[in-house]
Amino acid sequence: MTFRFADPDGRYAAVRLCSDLHGPREFGRDGDDWVLQLDTPLARLEYQLELERTDGETETVLDPGNAQRAPGVFGEKSVMLADGYAPPAWLDADAVEGRIHDLTVRARGLGTEMRVQIWDGGGAPLLVAHDGPEYDRLASLTRYSGAMIAAGVLPPHRVALLAPDDRDEWYSASGRYSRALATDVMRALDAVDPIGMGASLGALAMLHAHVRRPFAGLFLQSGSFFELRHDAHEYLFSRFQRVIRAVRELKRDAGVPERVTMTCGVLEENLANNREMAAALAAQEFDVELSVVPDMHNYIGWRDALHPHLTHLLLRVWA
Numbered sequence: 505m506t507f508r509f510a511d512p513d514g515r516y517a518a519v520r521l522c523s524d525l526h527g528p529r530e531f532g533r534d535g536d537d538w539v540l541q542l543d544t545p546l547a548r549l550e551y552q553l554e555l556e557r558t559d560g561e562t563e564t565v566l567d568p569g570n571a572q573r574a575p576g577v578f579g580e581k582s583v584m585l586a587d588g589y590a591p592p593a594w595l596d597a598d599a600v601e602g603r604i605h606d607l608t609v610r611a612r613g614l615g616t617e618m619r620v621q622i623w624d625g626g627g628a629p630l631l632v633a634h635d636g637p638e639y640d641r642l643a644s645l646t647r648y649s650g651a652m653i654a655a656g657v658l659p660p661h662r663v664a665l666l667a668p669d670d671r672d673e674w675y676s677a678s679g680r681y682s683r684a685l686a687t688d689v690m691r692a693l694d695a696v697d698p699i700g701m702g703a704s705l706g707a708l709a710m711l712h713a714h715v716r717r718p719f720a721g722l723f724l725q726s727g728s729f730f731e732l733r734h735d736a737h738e739y740l741f742s743r744f745q746r747v748i749r750a751v752r753e754l755k756r757d758a759g760v761p762e763r764v765t766m767t768c769g770v771l772e773e774n775l776a777n778n779r780e781m782a783a784a785l786a787a788q789e790f791d792v793e794l795s796v797v798p799d800m801h802n803y804i805g806w807r808d809a810l811h812p813h814l815t816h817l818l819l820r821v822w823a
Contacts, residue, residue, distance in 0.1 A: 505542045505584045508569060509553060512536040517558045523551035524800040525771060545770050547589045547798035548805070550574045550581040574804050575642050583804075592648075592808055599650030600625050600660075609692045611684035614674070618689055619667045625653050627660025629822050630695035632719070634675065634706030636665020643807035652811070658818055664693055668706075675705035676743035677712045677750030685709075686717030699821055701814070703806050704728050704774075707766075711781075712750055715759035721821040722764045723814050725806045726774050729754075729781040735773070751777075755784035765817040766794040767809040772801050793817075 509519050509531060519538040521529035531538035542549075556562045566573070567582035574583040607620040621636060623646040631649070639645040645663060652658035666689070668674050674681040690698070697720035702710040707727030714722060730738055730747045738744055764785055768778040775796065782794040795813050799805025 505544060505546075505549060505586060507531065507540040507542075507551075507567070507584065509538040509555075509567070510536060510569060511538055515557060516555050517560075518556040520554040520556070521551055522554050522564060523549055524773075524802075525549070526773070544586075545798055546800070547586050547808075548574075549584045550576070550800065550802055550804070551584065552581055574802065576802060577638060577642070586798075592811055594648055594651035594655075594811060595644060597651045598654045599647055600653045602626070602646060602650055607692060609689050611688050613680040613684045613688075614669075616669055618669070618684065620689065620693070621665040621667070622693075623649065623663040623665065625649055625660050625662060627653075627662065628696070629659060629661040629818075630664060630693060630698040631661060631818070632664045632666065632690075632693070632695075632698050632700045632710075634666055634700075634702035634710055635668065635671075636663070637667050638803065639701075639703070639806075640665055642803035643810070645807075645810070648807075648810045648814075652815060657815060659822055661818075661822070662695075664695075664698075671705065672741075672743060675702075675709035676741075676747050677708055678746075681709065682713045682716050685713045690717055697821065699723065699818065701725075702727075703803075704801065708747065708750070711754060711758060714762070715754070715757070718760040718762060721762055721817050723817055724764065724766045725809065726768050726772055726801050727766065727778055727781060728774065729777040731777050731780065734776045734780075737773075751781070755781065758785055758788055758790065761785075761789040761791070763791045763817060763820055764793070765813050766792065767797050767806070767813055768794065769800040769805055770796050770798055774801065 519531035531540040572583045602625045609618045611618045699721040700710040700719040701723035703725040707724035786792045
C-alpha cells in the first residue's frame, strides 16, 4: 500500500498515518509530496491523516487524495484497498427483502426496556445479533441474510437485531445483562436453538450469556477477551477488571459445549486473546473454528467475513 499526500507549498512539518495499526506511521518527504509505503498482509486499511503544521499545530483529516471512504460508528474514514480486493458478491446479488417489526422487552434486572428489531426472511430459525442496528447499517447483515436465502444457500430465517442502551455496561460481561437477555429477551423471541453473534464487546457479552442460556451456535468476531498480559493498554476502560475476571472464568467454564466460529483481523490487537479463547473453548470440547481475516477491527472487515464463515456455521447448525 502506498499513501501519498500533496504539499507543494511546504505547509506541513510532518504527516502521520492514524489507523488501528500499532504505533504511528511517519510519512517521508518526496519532492512536493509526503509518501508512506506499507508492506502489509491487509486487504484494506481504514485510516486518517494527522497533519502537523510548521507552527506545531496538528489536525486529523480524511485523505484528500483518496476518494475511497468507509462508514463507521464514529464517522467516516479513508480506506486504502490492496490490489485484488473486492467487496462481497452478495452485496449486489438478488435478495429477499424480509419483513421488519419492532419488539420492546421489559428487562427487569436492568430497570429499563430493551429494543429489538426483527427481520423476518420467512422462516423460523433465528440469528440473534448484538449491536444489531449497527451490524445492519454498517455491515449489511440483513442484506447478507436476504441474499443467502434468495440464492438458496441458507434456509429462510429471522434475524433479531439487539440494540444496547448502555453498551459499555451491558456488553462488558454484566451479570445483570446476561440474566435479562436469557430470561426476558430470549423468552420473548420464543426461538428454538437460536444462534448468537456479536463483535468486540458484543462477542464477549454473547459468550458470557451462553453460560446462562445456551445458544445452539455462536459467531464471535474480534471478541474483546481481554487478558492482562495482552491488553494492559485497555486499563482505562472502566469495566476492564470485570472483563478480565469474566474472561478468566469463561476459560475455565463457558457452559454447554456448542459450535463456535470466530474471526479476527490478522493485525488486530485482539488476535492473541482470541487465539487463547479459542484454545480454551476447544479444551472444554466446544467445536471451535478461528479464522484470521485480512482486515482490522471494523464493521466492513466483519461484513466481509460473514460469507463463508457465518454461512458455514448456520448451515452446520440449521441442517
